Amino acid sequence: MTDTHLPERLAEVREEFLDLPQGERLELLLEYSSELPPVPEHLADRVDMYERVAECQSPVFINVEVTDGVVAMHATAPPEAPTTRGFASILVQGLTGLTADEVLAIPGDYPQTIGLTQAVSPLRIAGMTGMLVRAKRQVAQKR
Known part of the structure; x- marks a missing residue:
């Protein structure tokens, strides 16, 4: 993967995970789960x-709004599905505020x-991928 089109916030999230020992990464994901914006x-x-x-075993729902070319992603994920909720939180925080073109890239x-x-x-990784695919599709439709 090239970082050419990776927005700064998503690059920071990746570095944050990769800087941790393997055993502590799940803990960080669980921290993100508590930070999913309402x-x-x-x-x-x-x-x-x-x-x-549909790729998520838990009921996860997303909505993406594009206003004046700027993206706002919203997601719901149940508290009893913390890893899925953590992935949703990463994407909501990472995509919101980007331009439509940045998200699509x-x-x-x-x-x-x-x-x-x-x-x-x-x-679970497939679930996060499904969230990203759907978010990008919604952005493409609404920009």
Whole structure:
């Protein structure tokens, strides 16, 4: 993977994980799970505005808004699914505030590069990949 199109926040997240010993990376992911921003009030009761991420075993729903070319990603993930919630949090924090073009340029293999492939199951990594694919598709449709 090249970092040519990797936004600064996502690059920092990756470095943060890769700088830790393998055994501590899951703990950091769990920290991210507690930092998933709440959905905005105008979307709180609008389940019709969210897309289910089928690759996730847990019920994860995302919504991406593009306003004046700037992306805001929102996600819901249950507290009892902390790894999935952590992945959602990383993407919400990493994509929100970027331009549509910056989001679309994020390499699709980003989830495989943050050093968690040994800490969590391939199914969970596929879930994060599914979130990123859907977010990018929504951005492309709404920009």
